[in-house]
Amino acid sequence: MGAALAGYLTFAVVLFGGWELVGRLRLVDPDLLPPLSEVSALLWRFLQDPRFIADLGVTASEVAVAFAIAAPLAISTGFLLGERLHLAEAFNPVVHFILAIPQSIFLPVFILAFGIGFLEKVLFGITHAYFVIVVNSFAAVRSIPPPLVSAARVFGATRTQIYTRIYLPAMLPLILTGLRLGMIFCIIGVLLAEMYASRRGIGRLIFTWGESYQVPELLAGILLISVLTVAVNETMRLAELRVSRFYTRTAAA
Amino acid sequence: MSTPIIEVSKLGKDFRAGHALVHALSDVSFAVTEGQFVTLVGPSGCGKSTLLQILAGLIGPTRGEVRIDGKRISAPIPEKISMVFQDPTLLPWKTALANVEFPLDLRGVARPTRRERCSALLELVGLREFAEHYPHELSGGMRQRVAIARGLAQDPRLILMDEPFAALDEQTRTRMGHDLLDIWEKTRKTVFFITHSLTEAIYLSDVVMVMSPRPGRILETIAIDFPRPRELDVIGSEAFGRVRNRIWHLIAEAEA
Numbered sequence: 088m089g090a091a092l093a094g095y096l097t098f099a100v101v102l103f104g105g106w107e108l109v110g111r112l113r114l115v116d117p118d119l120l121p122p123l124s125e126v127s128a129l130l131w132r133f134l135q136d137p138r139f140i141a142d143l144g145v146t147a148s149e150v151a152v153a154f155a156i157a158a159p160l161a162i163s164t165g166f167l168l169g170e171r172l173h174l175a176e177a178f179n180p181v182v183h184f185i186l187a188i189p190q191s192i193f194l195p196v197f198i199l200a201f202g203i204g205f206l207e208k209v210l211f212g213i214t215h216a217y218f219v220i221v222v223n224s225f226a227a228v229r230s231i232p233p234p235l236v237s238a239a240r241v242f243g244a245t246r247t248q249i250y251t252r253i254y255l256p257a258m259l260p261l262i263l264t265g266l267r268l269g270m271i272f273c274i275i276g277v278l279l280a281e282m283y284a285s286r287r288g289i290g291r292l293i294f295t296w297g298e299s300y301q302v303p304e305l306l307a308g309i310l311l312i313s314v315l316t317v318a319v320n321e322t323m324r325l326a327e328l329r330v331s332r333f334y335t336r337t338a339a340a
Numbered sequence: 341m342s343t344p345i346i347e348v349s350k351l352g353k354d355f356r357a358g359h360a361l362v363h364a365l366s367d368v369s370f371a372v373t374e375g376q377f378v379t380l381v382g383p384s385g386c387g388k389s390t391l392l393q394i395l396a397g398l399i400g401p402t403r404g405e406v407r408i409d410g411k412r413i414s415a416p417i418p419e420k421i422s423m424v425f426q427d428p429t430l431l432p433w434k435t436a437l438a439n440v441e442f443p444l445d446l447r448g449v450a451r452p453t454r455r456e457r458c459s460a461l462l463e464l465v466g467l468r469e470f471a472e473h474y475p476h477e478l479s480g481g482m483r484q485r486v487a488i489a490r491g492l493a494q495d496p497r498l499i500l501m502d503e504p505f506a507a508l509d510e511q512t513r514t515r516m517g518h519d520l521l522d523i524w525e526k527t528r529k530t531v532f533f534i535t536h537s538l539t540e541a542i543y544l545s546d547v548v549m550v551m552s553p554r555p556g557r558i559l560e561t562i563a564i565d566f567p568r569p570r571e572l573d574v575i576g577s578e579a580f581g582r583v584r585n586r587i588w589h590l591i592a593e594a595e596a
Contacts, residue, residue, distance in 0.1 A: 242418050
């Protein structure tokens with residue numbers, strides 16, 4: 088844990104320090120790479136601008152709504168497939184086909200069908216998150232060692248107790264992995280949809296700044312999204328590490 | 341004589357494997373007296389574990405019946421029968437003590453009561469200092485000790501043991517057998533033990549039942565009358581060797 092933290096810090100110092108230095112020493116055209124201090128000052132101003140905050144809020148609510156719908160839906164699908172293997176045999180190939188296709192190519196279809204508003208962003212976020220969570224919660228059900236269930240039955244566990252006392256804790260690490268990946272995919276989906284065609288949202292802003300060669304603004308947007316997504320990912324990964332600390336050697340062996 | 345704790349009569353079990361019908365057990369009949377240590381030996385795949393699962397109420401028989409304490413069994417009876425599995429099947433997210441408490445926890449026994457009882461059981465299996473350790477922090481032998489303590493938690497009358505020491509190294513295994521006898525002397529539960537180690541079977545048991553290759557049936561029931569408490573030295577004795585050879589020939593001839 089200490090080594091990892093030192094690694095993160097070194098990475099941050101090298102990246103941000105290097106960025107600032109390259110900008111200050113004018114090693115790269117400052118129109119292309121303004122120094123970090125300038126970009127972060129701009130970002131600070133943005134964060135006090137209600138219009139910018141409103142755009143950020145639109146994106147965040149699209150992601151939140153998409154994730155809140157996708158996650159329970161996908162977990163129950165994965166659970167059902169894990170419990171009913173004949174369903175899994177029929178459905179799993181479909182899931183894997185869909186995971187193989189780059190979903191971005193369907194974006195124009197989504198726009199034709201649902202327009203370019205909130206609904207389309209949410210739906211695109213849902214389809215991005217759904218399948219990866221399904222695959223992980225399916226794996227979570229299959230990862231439960233059957234002898235654990237037999238033992239619980241011998242000790243008199245009811246069906247409900249088997250689900251709450253064995254299934255749930257045993258599945259939790261893989262479910263959380265699925266949720267984390269699902270969240271990343273969800274953000275990708277929403278931002279992609281915003282950048283492609285949208286009137287609002289941080290994705291739209293970033294795309295417009297790029298189009299109009301507003302480099303400091305563009306970099307400020309990229310910096311903000313990067314910091315936010317890394318923070319979300321790391322928080323979820325910490326939760327994952329917490330619940331999987333019991334599996335450091337062999338699970339249930 | 342009282343009712344036997346286990347009565348198995350004309351038990352048979354078939355499995356469907358694809359299109360083929362596999363006869364796992366056929367015409368198995370025997371009885372076990374309460375308080376005895378009975379071991380079932382037989383070659384791998386002879387249906388020993390299937391028989392144990394039927395005795396535990398985990399699966400039903402195809403033919404015949406099993407009576408536990410006079411009552412026909414159709415589902416697990418946690419207050420009478422417990423089981424120790426080949427894999428310790430401890431819950432990885434619970435401490436050793438919480439694992440021992442698990443059967444009582446399922447039945448809603450209050451925490452102070454179960455804590456007191458289960459701490460004593462951990463002490464009995466020699467793991468008092470490891471109460472707060474998680475299974476992955478324990479050795480294979482220790483995990484199996486926790487599983488034995490868990491098997492005793494509900495104060496059952498019968499403990500089924502499915503090759504509990506098979507995954508352990510020879511030394512640990514011998515030691516565990518010795519300690520199990522010690523625990524058995526103290527608790528006097530009926531133990532129905534499965535193994536493919538003849539030495540283990542003879543050393544531990546009052547009665548050894550020899551099972552044939554599939555479809556499994558009981559070839560012979562042999563009373564083992566070495567005095568108790570037994571010391572490990574008995575394994576090297578001539579009398580022990582004679583019993584061992586006899587069982588070995590029984591199995592070898594049945595396989596031929």
